[in-house]
Amino acid sequence: MSIPQPTSSTQLPALIHQAIAQAGGWIGFDRFMAMALYQPGLGYYTNALQKFGAMPSSGSDFVTAPGLSPLFGQTLAVQVQQALTATGTDEVWEFGAGTGALALQMLDSLGDAVRRYTIIDLSGSLRARQADTLLKHAHKVRWLDAWPEAIAGVVVGNEVLDAMPVQLLQRTRGVWHERGVVSAGEGFAWQDRLTDLRPPVEIEGAHDYLTEIHPQAEAFITSLAERLLAGRGGAAFFLDYGFPEAEYFHPQRHMGTVMCHQQHQADPDPLVAVGQKDITAHVNFTGVALAGQNAGLNVLGYTSQAWFLLNLGLAERMAAATLAERSLAQRLINEHEMGELFKVIGFSTSADASALGFARGDRSHRL
Numbered sequence: 522m523s524i525p526q527p528t529s530s531t532q533l534p535a536l537i538h539q540a541i542a543q544a545g546g547w548i549g550f551d552r553f554m555a556m557a558l559y560q561p562g563l564g565y566y567t568n569a570l571q572k573f574g575a576m577p578s579s580g581s582d583f584v585t586a587p588g589l590s591p592l593f594g595q596t597l598a599v600q601v602q603q604a605l606t607a608t609g610t611d612e613v614w615e616f617g618a619g620t621g622a623l624a625l626q627m628l629d630s631l632g633d634a635v636r637r638y639t640i641i642d643l644s645g646s647l648r649a650r651q652a653d654t655l656l657k658h659a660h661k662v663r664w665l666d667a668w669p670e671a672i673a674g675v676v677v678g679n680e681v682l683d684a685m686p687v688q689l690l691q692r693t694r695g696v697w698h699e700r701g702v703v704s705a706g707e708g709f710a711w712q713d714r715l716t717d718l719r720p721p722v723e724i725e726g727a728h729d730y731l732t733e734i735h736p737q738a739e740a741f742i743t744s745l746a747e748r749l750l751a752g753r754g755g756a757a758f759f760l761d762y763g764f765p766e767a768e769y770f771h772p773q774r775h776m777g778t779v780m781c782h783q784q785h786q787a788d789p790d791p792l793v794a795v796g797q798k799d800i801t802a803h804v805n806f807t808g809v810a811l812a813g814q815n816a817g818l819n820v821l822g823y824t825s826q827a828w829f830l831l832n833l834g835l836a837e838r839m840a841a842a843t844l845a846e847r848s849l850a851q852r853l854i855n856e857h858e859m860g861e862l863f864k865v866i867g868f869s870t871s872a873d874a875s876a877l878g879f880a881r882g883d884r885s886h887r888l
Contacts, residue, residue: 533563533796538704546703547712550791551686551737553702557795558684559643565796566684569646584785585680586760586826586859587623590850592838594626597677597758599833600867600878601627602634604675604756607874611636612674617681618642621654627677628658638662639674668744673752676745678759682809683801685741687733689777690718695727702792709792721808722770731777732770733802739812742868746816749870757818757868758878760826763804764864765887778803806866810888813868821867822879823888826853827860829878 537556541548558564586593601613611634618624618640628638638661642648648664655662689700691713698713724730749755763769769778781788783798791800810820824832830853839847854860867876879885 530794530797533557533560534707534709536560536563537702537709537795541702541704547701547714549699549701550689553709554686554791554800557791557800558686560796563796565799566644567646568796570797585619585622586853586863587626587679588620589852589859590846591622591626592835592842592846592850593830593853594623595630596830596833596835596838597623597760598627598630600758600829600876601675601677602631603877604758604869604874605631605634607871608673608675608754608756608869610674610753610755612639613637614639614641614672614674614676616641616676616678617684618651619647619679621651623677623679624651624662625654625658628655628661635661639665641665641668668748670748671751672745672748672755674755676749676755676757678757678761680761682735682738682741682759682761682804683763684799685735685738687735687737687779687802688718689779690716690720690732690734692724692730694729700731709795711792720770721805722766724770725772728772728775730772730775732774733777733779733805735802735805735808738804739808742809742812743816746813746818746868749868750817752870754870756821756870756874756876757813758865758876759804759809759867760829760863760865761804762862762864763806765823765884766805766807767887769803769805769807804864806864807888809866810885818868818870819872819874820885820888821869821874821876822883823864823866823885824879824882825861825884826863826865827856828882829865830854832878832880832882 558566561567613635615624624638691698691700697716697719699716699718700711700713702709703712720732779791779802781791781798781800806823839850852858
């Protein structure tokens with residue numbers, strides 16, 4: 522499998538300028554974000570730039586939990602194993618598999634419990650890296666470019682929902698606008714337009730307020746639900762940073778949550794270095810839960826990543842690890858690192874299912 526070569530940093534901006542012109546001089550931020558991240562061969566997730574790595578010296582921009590410690594995938598596999606048994610299935614589906622590290626950790630742990638591991642990923646360059654990482658499991662792994670009509674098995678998505686395009690809403694002097702992007706010479710600038718769109722809850726106060734709504738992430742969950750229900754049954758687990766609705770749209774969170782990552786540095790400006798850095802927004806887990814429920818799924822639970830991993834035996838795994846391994850794994854559960862900011866939500870097609878990861882610390886009542 523060939524890996525795409527790096528492309529000119531001017532090609533993607535030129536395409537976005539063209540899209541803006543064709544749209545009459547303005548596009549919504551969701552379209553801008555989609556092109557910046559996923560434009561074939563040019564977007565951040567589809568070009569050949571190094572993305573995942575523990576240190577900036579590798580040329581990477583950020584590290585995810587599977588790259589931090591193999592104990593992450595080994596522990597998550599305990600939950601996947603339970604869900605496979607409960608649903609009577611033998612296939613795992615991963616969306617946005619990154620380097621393939623999580624798939625490798627889970628395949629090594631799950632053994633014969635998994636007949637097939639299906640990856641759905643838009644990135645050709647990452648797919649090549651995944652294939653190399655998963656070489657010893659090549660007989661089990663397949664890649665799909667599009668959704669099948671039905672899905673049976675256990676679905677996993679680690680830091681997938683945060684990379685789905687969002688719409689920006691700006692309240693200025695009490696009036697709501699949609700924030701979009703216009704051309705400004707060779708670069709880009711913000712421009713707000715009046716809109717009928719609103720956040721899902723009323724924002725207290727009269728102060729100016731910027732936030733996001735997540736129709737694409739919610740549509741993704743709806744589509745997933747339809748396919749799980751069309752299959753022979755299944756479950757899904759998503760791990761990401763975000764909040765329930767009451768926290769997401771808190772009056773003090775007036776600057777929104779859109780953030781960029783490049784060379785292990787965070788910045789709030791997605792309009793520069795387009796295609797060269799990651800763009801994310803925090804997840805509204807209430808919206809995700811409602812999308813799943815409205816489409817016929819049952820919420821298994823919702824909790825912090827720390828509680829989820831501890832429920833699945835991470836502490837016991839850490840006790841048996843080396844000091845260096847424990848130090849890295851500690852970042853998965855530290856309150857000031859991934860432990861509290863990252864949350865986990867689970868879904869099932871069965872009304873009476875349960876999940877070990879939510880045995881203690883379940884916060885479903887806060888959604």
